[in-house]
Amino acid sequence: MTKYFAHIRMVAGALALAVVVAMSAPAVAQQPSSVNPNASAVQEQQLMQQLKVIQGLGTIPDKKSYVLEHPAGRDWREFHNVTLRWIGGIVIIGMIVLLAIFYMWRGSMKLRTGFSGTTILRFNAFERFVHWLTAVSFVILGITGLNITFGRVLLLPWMGPEAFSTWSEWAKYSHNYLSFAFTIGVVLMFLMWVGENFPTAADVEWMKEGGGMFDKEEKTHPPAWKFNAGQKLLYWFVILGSIAMMISGYMLMFPFYGGLTVGNMELAEIFHGVVGVLFVSLILAHIYLGTLGMEGAFDAMSDGNVDVNWAKEHHSLWYEEEMGSGRARARGAMRPAE
Amino acid sequence: MARMKFLCDADRCIECNACVTACKNEHEVPWGMNRRRVVTLNDGKPGERSISMACMHCTDAPCAAVCPVNCFYTTADAVVLHSKDLCIGCGYCFYACPFGAPQYPKVGNFGSRGKMDKCTYCAGGPEADGSKAEYEKYGANRLAEGKLPLCAEMCSTKSLLAGDGDVIAQIYKERVSRRGYGSGAWGWQTAYHETIAT
Numbered sequence: 239m240t241k242y243f244a245h246i247r248m249v250a251g252a253l254a255l256a257v258v259v260a261m262s263a264p265a266v267a268q269q270p271s272s273v274n275p276n277a278s279a280v281q282e283q284q285l286m287q288q289l290k291v292i293q294g295l296g297t298i299p300d301k302k303s304y305v306l307e308h309p310a311g312r313d314w315r316e317f318h319n320v321t322l323r324w325i326g327g328i329v330i331i332g333m334i335v336l337l338a339i340f341y342m343w344r345g346s347m348k349l350r351t352g353f354s355g356t357t358i359l360r361f362n363a364f365e366r367f368v369h370w371l372t373a374v375s376f377v378i379l380g381i382t383g384l385n386i387t388f389g390r391v392l393l394l395p396w397m398g399p400e401a402f403s404t405w406s407e408w409a410k411y412s413h414n415y416l417s418f419a420f421t422i423g424v425v426l427m428f429l430m431w432v433g434e435n436f437p438t439a440a441d442v443e444w445m446k447e448g449g450g451m452f453d454k455e456e457k458t459h460p461p462a463w464k465f466n467a468g469q470k471l472l473y474w475f476v477i478l479g480s481i482a483m484m485i486s487g488y489m490l491m492f493p494f495y496g497g498l499t500v501g502n503m504e505l506a507e508i509f510h511g512v513v514g515v516l517f518v519s520l521i522l523a524h525i526y527l528g529t530l531g532m533e534g535a536f537d538a539m540s541d542g543n544v545d546v547n548w549a550k551e552h553h554s555l556w557y558e559e560e561m562g563s564g565r566a567r568a569r570g571a572m573r574p575a576e
Numbered sequence: 577m578a579r580m581k582f583l584c585d586a587d588r589c590i591e592c593n594a595c596v597t598a599c600k601n602e603h604e605v606p607w608g609m610n611r612r613r614v615v616t617l618n619d620g621k622p623g624e625r626s627i628s629m630a631c632m633h634c635t636d637a638p639c640a641a642v643c644p645v646n647c648f649y650t651t652a653d654a655v656v657l658h659s660k661d662l663c664i665g666c667g668y669c670f671y672a673c674p675f676g677a678p679q680y681p682k683v684g685n686f687g688s689r690g691k692m693d694k695c696t697y698c699a700g701g702p703e704a705d706g707s708k709a710e711y712e713k714y715g716a717n718r719l720a721e722g723k724l725p726l727c728a729e730m731c732s733t734k735s736l737l738a739g740d741g742d743v744i745a746q747i748y749k750e751r752v753s754r755r756g757y758g759s760g761a762w763g764w765q766t767a768y769h770e771t772i773a774t
Binding site for chain 2: 275276277278279280281282285286292293294295296298299300301302303304305306307308309311312314315318319353385386387389390394399400403406407410433493500503504507
């Protein structure tokens with residue numbers, strides 16, 4: 239009997255299951271017949287408009303590869319190939335033209351009182367070493383940097399692809415490694431001259447008279463300390479410009495460190511390029527005034543001694559101070575330890 | 577001559593990464609570099625899509641435009657290739673590329689990224705077709721053998737299409753009209769300044 243009931247139970251269970259399955263089957267079939275699997279799918283144009291960059295997930299360790307599309311590279315290309323070349327061309331050629339016009343009009347600034355033959359120490363050996371360390375590395379950094387932007391247009395057709403590539407590779411390495419020499423030079427220059435580069439009352443007067451640069455009669459000589467207002471401006475432009483170049487430059491040298499994105503790298507390159515060409519243009523003016531533009535000025539950085547008359551005319555306050563402290567120095571020289 | 581293009585049908589890609597593996601194997605791409613990769617958008621959410629991406633061999637390629645040593649060239653098939661002998665490893669092509677295609681063998685500090693490597697559309701480089709030097713620098717040259725890129729050939733769902741742009745666009749259009757939906761040819765607007773009207 240129990241066997242019979244068990245059999246019935248099994249049949250009933252099977253029937254119940256069949257009913258459940260039969261009833262649930264139509265529910266599945268009730269879904270709409272034509273499904274658009276794209277109804278909720280990501281759309282390229284929509285993402286592009288919203289985000290400017292399309293990023294997802296990948297399966298390889300290189301996280302940069304998770305960026306699917308980054309069309310902003312096109313703006314950077316426009317900057318690098320067109321804008322930067324225009325800015326660089328205008329500020330550098332413009333500065334050369336300005337200096338040439340200035341030279342033709344003004345000529346070399348002469349010493350009104352002539353050379354006395356007596357000299358005074360303006361920059362000691364350490365100051366000159368720091369200046370030339372910075373200067374030589376700057377010139378090489380400038381040329382190799384300009385090569386990246388202008389070399390393809392100016393040098394490549396003339397040198398040919400193989401020679402130009404070899405030169406550019408060396409230029410790149412020089413640029414990267416000399417940045418350290420330049421950084422050390424600028425840091426030393428900052429520490430060494432910062433005290434003498436704070437604005438003083440004399441600077442206001444100097445600026446008002448344009449430093450006497452525009453007086454062909456050489457009669458205008460506003461008093462100045464060791465550095466006149468123009469030199470102080472140059473000093474602060476060099477310090478601030480160098481900081482800007484170092485930050486953007488080291489970002490480019492250590493690409494994608496600390497989560498930097500392609501966008502950050504592009505910005506660093508834009509910043510580095512613009513500040514770089516302005517820097518080159520500024521230093522062209524500095525080179526002009528230190529050599530061709532002013533009689534007796536180059537001595538200060540060659541052997542460090544300038545003519546006393548030059549010092550009196552261009553840096554009268556500094557000269558008086560030096561003559562005052564010169565006696566102090568002479569006394570110092572009599573220290574027994576020497 | 578044909579205008580070669582890639583087209584990834586995102587509605588078919590199943591993120592199997594066979595294209596990535598095929599590419600790495602065919603060209604013996606070194607560890608750490610990927611000429612092709614699969615990116616998944618909205619991973620795990622409704623509307624998730626995966627797209628296989630490599631160099632798209634752009635019209636008016638940005639990499640070629642910004643290269644400071646002009647090491648890129650475009651073949652008669654409109655494939656964008658480059659010379660590793662001329663490349664100085666500056667990394668600018670990566671900044672310009674909309675698809676993150678350029679790869680570098682070294683980490684990149686001090687500008688020592690090494691020679692850039694990217695998808696060649698299985699078309700090698702400037703060296704003689706099929707030469708040992710070409711293989712060592714750029715991998716296999718399947719195009720010279722009359723074969724299409726291996727990634728697309730291997731694709732299990734035929735999501736990734738390679739070939740003449742007009743032909744693969746036609747295939748894609750027919751697919752879309754048959755199944756009734758399509759999320760478009762990813763990257764085409766950026767790479768080729770055109771889309772496929774579906």
